[in-house]
Amino acid sequence: MPQNEYIEESIKRHGRRMDHDERKRKREAREVHKQAAFAQKVHGLKAKMYNKKRRNEKIQMKKTIKMHDEKDAKQKTTDAVPDGAVPAYLLDREGEQKAKVLSNMIKQKRKEKAGKWSVPLPKVRGIAEDEMFKVVKTGKAKTKSWKRLVTKATFVGEGFTRKPPKYERFIRPMALRYKKANVTHPELKATFQLPIISVKKNPQSPAYTQLGVLTKGTIIEVNVSELGLVTTSGKVVWGKYAQITNNPENDGCINAVLLV
Amino acid sequence: MSSIYNFKRIQPVPGATDFLDIVLSRTQRKTPTVVHPGYNIGRIRQFYMRKVKYTQETFDEKLSQILNDFPQLDNVHPFYADLMNVLYDKDHYKLALGQINTAKHLIDSVAKDYTRLLKFGDSLYRCKQLKRAGMGRMATIMRRQKDSLGYLEQVRQHLSRLPSIDPNTRTLIVCGYPNVGKSSFMNKVTRADVDVQPYAFTTKSLFVGHMDYNYLRWQVIDTPGILDHPLEERNTIEMQSITALAHLRACIMFFIDLSEQCGYSIKEQVSLFNSIKPLFTNKPTLLVITKTDACKLEDISPEDRKLVEDVCKDGSVELSQLSTYLDEGVIETRNLACEKLLQQRVAMKLKGQKVHDVLNRVHLSVPAPRDSQDRKPFIPEQIAKRRKYNPDDPDRPRLERDIEMENGGAGVYNVDLKKKYLLKSDEWKYDVIPEIMNGKNVADFVDPDIEEKLAELELEEERLEAEGVYDSPEEELDEEEEKIKSMAREIRRQKQIIAQESRLKKGLNRPVIVGSVKASRQTKDDFASHLEKLGVSSDVADTRAKSITRKRTHSSTRDPAEGMARGTSVAARAVSVVRDRSTMGLSSDKQAKLAAKKKSMSQRKGNLMARAGEADRSIGTKMPKHLFSGKRKMGSTDRR
Ligand SMILES: Nc1nc2c(ncn2[C@@H]2O[C@H](COP(=O)(O)OP(=O)(O)O)[C@@H](O)[C@H]2O)c(=O)[nH]1
Ligand SMILES: [Mg+2]
Numbered sequence: 001m002p003q004n005e006y007i008e009e010s011i012k013r014h015g016r017r018m019d020h021d022e023r024k025r026k027r028e029a030r031e032v033h034k035q036a037a038f039a040q041k042v043h044g045l046k047a048k049m050y051n052k053k054r055r056n057e058k059i060q061m062k063k064t065i066k067m068h069d070e071k072d073a074k075q076k077t078t079d080a081v082p083d084g085a086v087p088a089y090l091l092d093r094e095g096e097q098k099a100k101v102l103s104n105m106i107k108q109k110r111k112e113k114a115g116k117w118s119v120p121l122p123k124v125r126g127i128a129e130d131e132m133f134k135v136v137k138t139g140k141a142k143t144k145s146w147k148r149l150v151t152k153a154t155f156v157g158e159g160f161t162r163k164p165p166k167y168e169r170f171i172r173p174m175a176l177r178y179k180k181a182n183v184t185h186p187e188l189k190a191t192f193q194l195p196i197i198s199v200k201k202n203p204q205s206p207a208y209t210q211l212g213v214l215t216k217g218t219i220i221e222v223n224v225s226e227l228g229l230v231t232t233s234g235k236v237v238w239g240k241y242a243q244i245t246n247n248p249e250n251d252g253c254i255n256a257v258l259l260v
Numbered sequence: 261m262s263s264i265y266n267f268k269r270i271q272p273v274p275g276a277t278d279f280l281d282i283v284l285s286r287t288q289r290k291t292p293t294v295v296h297p298g299y300n301i302g303r304i305r306q307f308y309m310r311k312v313k314y315t316q317e318t319f320d321e322k323l324s325q326i327l328n329d330f331p332q333l334d335n336v337h338p339f340y341a342d343l344m345n346v347l348y349d350k351d352h353y354k355l356a357l358g359q360i361n362t363a364k365h366l367i368d369s370v371a372k373d374y375t376r377l378l379k380f381g382d383s384l385y386r387c388k389q390l391k392r393a394g395m396g397r398m399a400t401i402m403r404r405q406k407d408s409l410g411y412l413e414q415v416r417q418h419l420s421r422l423p424s425i426d427p428n429t430r431t432l433i434v435c436g437y438p439n440v441g442k443s444s445f446m447n448k449v450t451r452a453d454v455d456v457q458p459y460a461f462t463t464k465s466l467f468v469g470h471m472d473y474n475y476l477r478w479q480v481i482d483t484p485g486i487l488d489h490p491l492e493e494r495n496t497i498e499m500q501s502i503t504a505l506a507h508l509r510a511c512i513m514f515f516i517d518l519s520e521q522c523g524y525s526i527k528e529q530v531s532l533f534n535s536i537k538p539l540f541t542n543k544p545t546l547l548v549i550t551k552t553d554a555c556k557l558e559d560i561s562p563e564d565r566k567l568v569e570d571v572c573k574d575g576s577v578e579l580s581q582l583s584t585y586l587d588e589g590v591i592e593t594r595n596l597a598c599e600k601l602l603q604q605r606v607a608m609k610l611k612g613q614k615v616h617d618v619l620n621r622v623h624l625s626v627p628a629p630r631d632s633q634d635r636k637p638f639i640p641e642q643i644a645k646r647r648k649y650n651p652d653d654p655d656r657p658r659l660e661r662d663i664e665m666e667n668g669g670a671g672v673y674n675v676d677l678k679k680k681y682l683l684k685s686d687e688w689k690y691d692v693i694p695e696i697m698n699g700k701n702v703a704d705f706v707d708p709d710i711e712e713k714l715a716e717l718e719l720e721e722e723r724l725e726a727e728g729v730y731d732s733p734e735e736e737l738d739e740e741e742e743k744i745k746s747m748a749r750e751i752r753r754q755k756q757i758i759a760q761e762s763r764l765k766k767g768l769n770r771p772v773i774v775g776s777v778k779a780s781r782q783t784k785d786d787f788a789s790h791l792e793k794l795g796v797s798s799d800v801a802d803t804r805a806k807s808i809t810r811k812r813t814h815s816s817t818r819d820p821a822e823g824m825a826r827g828t829s830v831a832a833r834a835v836s837v838v839r840d841r842s843t844m845g846l847s848s849d850k851q852a853k854l855a856a857k858k859k860s861m862s863q864r865k866g867n868l869m870a871r872a873g874e875a876d877r878s879i880g881t882k883m884p885k886h887l888f889s890g891k892r893k894m895g896s897t898d899r900r
Contacts, residue, residue: 003423004465009455134382151382175376250389252377252397 119243120186120257124203124217127152132204132213136171147171153178153248155196155212155220170211178214181254183222183242194222196254197239214254218244222256265340267419270329275413276406280399283322287315287395297384308391309378315395316371319402323364326412330357337427339507343466346499348415356408356415363405370397423468430478430605431508432597435501436515437529438485439522441550443467444584445515446482449594454482460523461485464497466504473598481508488532505539511601512545513593516568519555526564533571544600545577548593552583795847 035054042050136147147169154172162168184191200219202208214220221239229237242256274282291314295307333341333350344353374394381387425431434442438460446454450469455462467482483501486494494502505512516529533547547568549557557565557579572579580596582589609615650656660675667673681689695702707713724730765772773781791797846852866873 002421003452003467004421006421012455131382151380173380176380247389249377249380250386251393252374252390253393 119217119219119259121217121243121245124215127204127215132208133170149173150176150211150213151249152176153214153254155179155199155214157198157212172211176249178248178254181220181222181242181244181256183224183256183258185227185258185260187260192227194224194226194242197221197223200241214244214248216244216247219259220244220254220256222258224258265331265336266424267331267422270416270419271325273326273409273413273416276403276409279322279405279409280402283315283318283402284395284399286318287311290314295384299384301382304384304387305378305381308381308387309375311391312371312374312378312394315398316367319367319398320364323360323367326360327357327364330412330415337507339425339427339503342503342507343422343500344419346496346503347418352411353415356411359405359408360412363401366401367398370394370401423466425466425468425481425504425508426479427508430476430598430601431510432478432480432513432594432601433483433504433508433510434480434513434515435483435486435505436548437487437517437522437524437532438462440485440515440517440524440529441522441584442485442515443482445513445548445550445582445590445593446480448584448587448590450480452480452482461497466500471594473595474602476602478598481510486532486536488528488535502536502539505536510543511597511604512540512543513548513597514540514545515548515550517550518557518560518564518568519551521551521554526560526567530567530571544597544604546593546597546600547571547577547579549579549581550583551585552581552588553585554583557581 039047039050039054132150132152133148134151135145136149138144138147149171150173153176156172156177179195180193181196182191183194198221199209199212199214200221202213202215202218204213204215208215219241220243222242223238224240225236225238229240231237241259243259244254244256246253246255248254291311292307295304297304299307331340331344333344333353336344341350344350371394374390374397377390377394378387381390434446436442439458439462443454443456443463446452446467446469447456450471452467452469454467454469461484463482463484465484469480469482471478471480481504483504484497486498486501491502514533516526516533517524518526520526549568557568560568568579571577578596578600580589580593582593584590647653664670664673664675678689683689693702842855843852846855863873865871872878
């Protein structure tokens with residue numbers, strides 16, 4: 001009965017077969033041809049996946065080759081300006097570069113400022129009433145149709161209680177209610193799962209804002225206390241606005257970016 | 261009962277990416293793949309829900325299998341639990357399995373959420389997106405288990421190569437410093453082929469070998485060498501020996517090398533014995549001195565000798581010497597160890613409760629002597645007189661073996677097997693018998709009393725023939741049967757024809773005559789002949805054919821005689837003819853009578869007991885609640 005490292009043991013005792021190395025070398029040499037044959041044969045989804053995998057492999061390969069190459073490539077000297085006396089027409093070159101940097105900085109700052117007033121998703125697709133709501137037929141003979149079922153994700157407040165079902169005009173199903181959103185901080189480039197406090201504005205219509213419908217582009221208020229942000233006066237920021245960037249009803253989750 | 265743990269049955273654990281491929285491709289293969297936006301939305305939802313559910317089920321199945329396959333450290337024998345702790349680190353092992361379990365639950369809850377969301381999907385696109393998101397989340401959960409799965413696969417491979425040690429059977433454990441000759445001893449007494457090399461830690465894990473002693477199976481465990489230092493400093497290799505020593509109720513054979521060829525002094529070896537002595541309590545222990553060809557107990561210096569003898573002073577430890585090079589004392593040592601263990605096991609059993617269960621059932625009875633006569637076993641005189649076979653006796657019976665020896669021994673002389681054949685004539689003994697003759701196997705035809713059997717058979721045949729068993733009686737069909745048979749034949753033929761016709765009709769690529777048109781084209785004679793075939797009188801056909809061919813407004817020209825023929829008055833015909841439904845579908849009077857009789861029979865019981873039949877008027881619920889309760893304001897009483 002073989003036990004423990006019996007394969008290694010056997011190799012140690014009896015060695016490998018005579019042509020082991022030769023066969024191994026040949027198999028390795030054949031490998032590229034096999035891959036090529038497969039790449040030619042494969043089609044459809046498999047081909048797509050295979051090509052993606054190959055592409056990544058090739059990029060990785062190129063990178064490693066480059067890394068090894070750099071060892072013997074000559075580095076350019078950083079200091080382009082020669083030492084010693086410099087002709088007059090070259091003297092102000094450095095100053096010029098600096099000026100350029102400055103103007104760039106101003107532009108950048110303006111951009112950032114401008115960015116503060118705009119939201120990441122300025123435009124949203126209009127959503128028609130019949131896409132938003134499903135008509136629920138009521139009455140004994142199912143002839144009445146004044147009830148609506150909201151088919152999009154919704155947020156209902158903390159202490160929400162339904163109206164008596166008989167009079168409830170808008171039904172917000174439990175399955176589509178959300179309490180948390182995955183919020184990305186655009187500068188930190190980090191994502192946190194934060195509780196939603198309220199729906200600030202649904203760009204589709206104020207009625208939807210009232211109902212707490214969460215669609216793409218909706219501005220929500222999230223609880224950022226766990227991020228530990230502070231205001232300029234040193235107070236801890238509690239609520240902050242964020243805009244929803246995905247279609248929650250299609251993804252089953254809410255992704256948003258923080259508006260800073 | 262043997263309690264062998266078989267860890268070889270654990271299924272391979274695929275890596276994270278392979279895992280995903282397996283599960284997702286299975287979903288693709290095993291669930292429907294075609295769906296269209298035009299389908300009923302319920303059907304579309306169901307299509308995608310099934311995909312999500314199926315994926316989750318597959319994940320669940322695969323993950324539960326992993327969880328079931330891997331042994332739980334709390335359930336296995338403490339020896340294995342400790343060994344696995346030493347080899348794979350208990351915490352790591354439990355964590356990995358725990359993570360797999362969590363992943364399983366997470367996947368379950370994701371699937372639950374998404375099937376719930378799918379119930380509100382209102383378009384194919386939305387359903388598809390939800391399915392995609394759901395499966396993507398399951399895949400992400402699974403991808404995070406990459407490390408756990410990799411670790412478990414490694415554990416599986418190692419586990420499957422672990423020697424199968426039965427923790428409860430008779431066991432000898434060989435232990436001691438490295439290089440003292442443990443593995444050499446193991447190779448001598450069992451067939452386990454353990455590596456022997458002149459350097460330390462050749463044996464890096466436990467090895468098990470089996471042997472027989474006293475008609476019993478024994479297992480011998482070879483352990484890696486142990487060094488003399490505190491438990492915390494011991495490495496994995498040494499810890500395996502320690503687990504074996506600690507958890508197996510076995511005979512401990514502590515090997516000691518007096519020649520110091522192993523590189524450790526006698527003092528060190530003895531101090532190791534003393535430091536691990538707590539592990540030997542209540543176990544038979546042997547101090548085995550090895551390599552006696554190099555150095556014996558008598559040869560060493562008095563101080564060292566005193567050290568060694570001090571170990572055995574209290575009597576619980578016995579001393580034994582052996583040399584695997586000279587094959588000296590190996591078997592004696594083994595036997596001594598086995599005996600000690602056997603004694604201890606028997607003593608243990610006698611002490612336990614179980615022995616009474618057996619002893620209660622065993623009863624040895626000796627008959628009381630009825631007189632003073634001595635009753636010896638009976639041996640026939642002939643047997644008692646027979647001389648015992650003695651190879652040195654010159655006139656002993658000559659054996660085949662003696663003949664063989666005289667003629668040059670085995671390999672030269674062929675033993676004569678044909679000598680004692682019992683045949684009619686002795687000359688035939690050495691005849692060559694062909695195996696195949698005329699292309700037939702002779703053995704197939706060999707039967708000692710074939711002639712007799714053949715003769716017997718022939719006799720019987722003659723007798724039977726004479727008795728007239730074989731001449732079959734003429735079967736006489738009576739008329740009735742003949743008729744039925746011919747009818748059946750006809751029906752079968754008709755059926756075939758109909759089947760063929762319909763088959764012909766089916767695969768046609770030309771305009772087909774519609775049934776009603778075809779019917780109108782049929783003549784009266786066709787109909788009559790058809791009815792004739794069915795056994796109905798053809799005058800019915802006449803009237804029926806007339807009614808078919810009749811134009812819509814023929815009532816004025818209708819022949820009054822025709823009306824009479826139906827047995828109703830003209831006046832009565834003004835109202836529609838009421839046909840008697842009770843005789844419809846019955847072809848003959850006989851059948852009608854039978855039907856009537858059956859009907860009355862079935863009604864008899866109910867009538868006798870004055871029961872309500874199906875023709876009686878009945879009111880199911882006298883006062884339906886919904887029609888009688890509540891205030892009445894407006895509307896009628898039967899609808900509210
Ligand atoms: N002189 C002598 N050398 C032995 C004897 N038995 C084993 N050896 C040598 O001792 C060395 C170690 O033996 P091994 O069985 O591997 O010891 P282990 O490490 O305790 O398993 C090997 O080089 C053997 O050749 C013996 O009886 N006499
Ligand atoms: Mg060894």
